Amino acid sequence: MRRLLFGLVAALLLAGCSSGADAVEVNSGGEFRFVEATPTGEVIPPGERATAPEFSGTLLGGGEFSSAELSGDVAVLNFWGSWCAPCRVETPEFQEVYADVRDDGVQFLGLNVKETDEQFALAFIERFGIEFPSLYDPRGEVALAFRDYPARAVPSTIVLDREGRVAAVYTGEVAQEDLRRVLAQVLGEA
Template sequence: MRSRRAGLAAVAAVALLGGCSSGSDAVDVNNGGEFRFVAGTPAAQVIPDTERASAPEFTGTLLTGETFRSTELAGDVAVLNFWGSWCAPCRVETPEFQQVYDEVKDDGVQFLGLNVKDYDQQFADAFVADEGITFPSLYDPEGRVALAFRDYPAAAIPSTIVLDRQSRVAAVYTGEVRQDDLRAVLARLSAEA
């Protein structure tokens, strides 16, 4: 009995430690065991060039009904923002992303919204219209694209993944991203050869 209690205590301790994180941006996302990401990128920082991994390719349907392929992002810096109409931080962040998008859209930077968990598209359409969003958004209620990014916290809403010109993951943010942080990251990635 004593060894059984000791074993249970050890399992509980491991479970508690497994949920701990080393920073305020860290996340332990467990969506059926699919996500293994453990820490977000610190504000206005970029993953070193030698440590970047290629982003997975994906396809989907935009809110406008058109087909979108991730290969359309190749050669540009790309901001992928996972959002939902029901998400309070998204209501703050998305209009700010629109402002940054307006500033950089002619400089080789693309934005793509990825609407997740809105099972009725009219909510996503209304959100985009109400917020005046002009960059495209993929309608992905089942989170298929989030699953493609299984090594990153795309299931945490909002979350943002920034790709470099080689379609590699250069920065990952969980939670709301401030405009100044996003501008700094985009400026750095845009300046890379």
């Protein structure tokens, strides 16, 4: 009986963790949450792609960033948090892909969301040796700009083509092999 009561109390406490006062309302009023991963990234046909919203912000560790800096390159936008267990698996794999494709016209940008303290995000980057930049977006304002895509799920990844259009969208953890396949396909477009 004691274990059952303890389990019930723990479940109630965990349920309360997802509703913070600074939560950003995106899409249908939802908050950042974990979701089941998409099995593979589907590349959106070029004629059906929408232009990604413009955004800007402050990079972790300082400095400003504007989405205009992605112009002309294929870009991988990854919404992550140090508190996100799948991000701990996915982010080091993203670093491996980034190291292989950064000289091929591909940029990576992390978007650190819902972090209560920038130091946690900086420690995460240092721990995993991440070299690509990340915006510090504690209130999820950039995610709000992407409200037409599932950027409120963490992790989420959006691949942009060279024209700044959304070419692929992932929710949940992305397999390294699948990201490589999608990038090769988008890079191969005329």
